[in-house]
Amino acid sequence: MSTLLIVESPAKAKKMREYFPTFKILATLGHIKDLPVDTMGVEPPHHKPQWQTIHGKGKVVKDITDAAKKATIIYVATDLDREGEAIAGHVVNELGNTHKTKISRITFDEISKKALEIAIANKRQINWALVRAQEARRVLDRYVGYLITRELNAKFKSLGINHFFTGGRVQSVVLRLIVERHLAIQAFKPVEHFGVTATLKHAGISFTATWVNGLPPGQLMTDRARAEMIEKRTKALIVDAVNQKPKQISPPVPLTSSAFVQLMATKLKLTTKQSMAAAQKLFEAGLITYHRTDSPNISKDFIEQIRAFARGKQLPLPLQAPFHKAKDSAQQAHECIRVTDINLLVLGPEIDDKIMRDVYSWIWKVTLESQLSAGEDILTTVQFHNEAMDFFKTNATRMKTAGWRNAAEKCIPITSLSTSEDEEEEPPVSLPDLKIGERIACESVKLDVKYTEPPLVYTEKSLVKELDRLGIGRPSTYATIIERIVTLDYVTRHKTLKFTPTPKGIAVIHLLKNYFSFMEYLYTADIEESFDKIASRKADYLPVISHAHDALLQEIEKFRAAAIPDQVKALISQFANDQSASKTPEKTSTKKTATQTTAKPASNKSPTTGTVKVGDKCPECQKGTMVLRTINSGKNQGKEFKGCTSFPTCRFFSWAQGSNA
Known part of the structure; x- marks a missing residue:
């Protein structure tokens, strides 16, 4: 046999x-x-x-x-x-x-x-139903990709652009997310608002309290005069109330593919492609479970192995193993991403791939921690008032029981859990023992001038999180989709793993978004649900594909008849200029060098021109974000510039393109 x-x-x-x-x-x-x-x-x-x-x-x-x-x-x-x-x-x-x-x-x-x-x-x-579900995905992707790519290139060719453009059922929607976030950042107008912070010291411990302005949640205090009045009349604060309540700190949920790539982007600064490639190697080596999964489940047998390991290490365990429900759209009752041997704490030198070793250590850490006891913190809230009965408050958290926290570090060398250097943790805040009625003199009171922040630029982590939330794509497709739009030069991925769209990418979205239903976020999630129904034998292949195909043909007819928007023509002109410039390296190099010498602000914070972009972190203070603003008076009235949201603390700014004074 x-x-x-x-x-x-x-x-x-x-x-x-x-x-x-x-x-x-x-x-x-x-x-x-x-x-x-x-x-x-x-x-x-x-x-x-x-x-x-x-x-x-x-x-x-x-x-x-x-x-x-x-x-x-x-x-x-x-x-x-x-x-x-x-x-x-x-x-x-x-x-x-x-x-x-x-x-x-x-x-x-x-x-x-x-x-x-x-x-x-x-x-x-x-399971032929699963096969048909995958065929439905592949066929619909072919229809959309093939037909939309043809129509896109016809439109751009009419503008004299022969560069190859492609569209796709999922890739175009992912691109739309990045483009719309970019446009929202560009259109963002910061709103100035105010607060008051008092610094106090009691029993040798310094702490701060902030003014409670009494406005509904989400409403900003834009009345500077009122905030200044509070600042001036606050000399001391009297303790009104001290409230303490426990807060449970749950252990991490076992890793799904989405959670895994988000963790790797945060801890190791890996792209989705790098994370999944490392996981593939670990799976093939028999070191972890299958890495394309929507499920947070761990088998009962392996839970017992984890609990036995934890008991041997005297780690805290709950009476019953925690249960985590898979989301409704999870495709099958797979296991989560976990190690296959909880006793294999770290990979030895026989694995010469450092990324594999680091990824394994983090998977091991989450595998263990997910089954340990929750920690408990005590959240303390203190309310104060000044002589004029303006209210202030402060919060502090102290750990009561560690639970799962730091348990992994007790088992493996801390160097095995390498992490990105720029990952910051908030330092713990301590409060003295305060009693109701105590009067504490303020060491200082300052007016806080704040500005609303623009939406954050999508990063590898936040993009995958949003795709998962919206039901766009599947764990097995995230890496391919992201790499495709980067390779097509629709977006730029920076070293910080932030994504910004190119003129080419923005033009594609402006052309497609108003004509095709597949560009809608809900459509993508709905069609994924249709694939799920085919897989579970609740829907048939032919009606799903026929309906989607017929709707696509109707939308193509409208797209063909539509005029090309002026904004698309402008973007394509910019794209063509960029393409032309890339073919003259001598001139480009000279220009770039000149730009770089002026990009860093002078010590007197004079205006600069350069490569700083809207949505970038401020190159001066490294805290604020660059936003687009307009000068309201003086000889430069009406000119646009990119300024830091931390103004007036940080006065760095850069002229917007075409606004050099």
């Missing part, structure tokens, strides 16, 4: 051979079939995809079919998500009815001998 095991990657195949040396184990190297590259590959009314063997995969397919002829048992063990099920479906179809009775589908969350034995014991047939 001979057994053929088919997996996706050579690394996984190599690991499996260690556990089952008698098995013939082959890898598909990902998908073996796809739609043709030079034609649509699908058409109405039946919308049946015309799958072709991917170029270069002919030998892979032949090796699998040849091995199948010699095997008495065939296990198709491609990944357990929809992509994996689709690959398994293509393998089964390629092998045909001749081998039908020999074939079983098996899936597992982790690469281990036990996991594979359990998978074999629970073998099943291909």
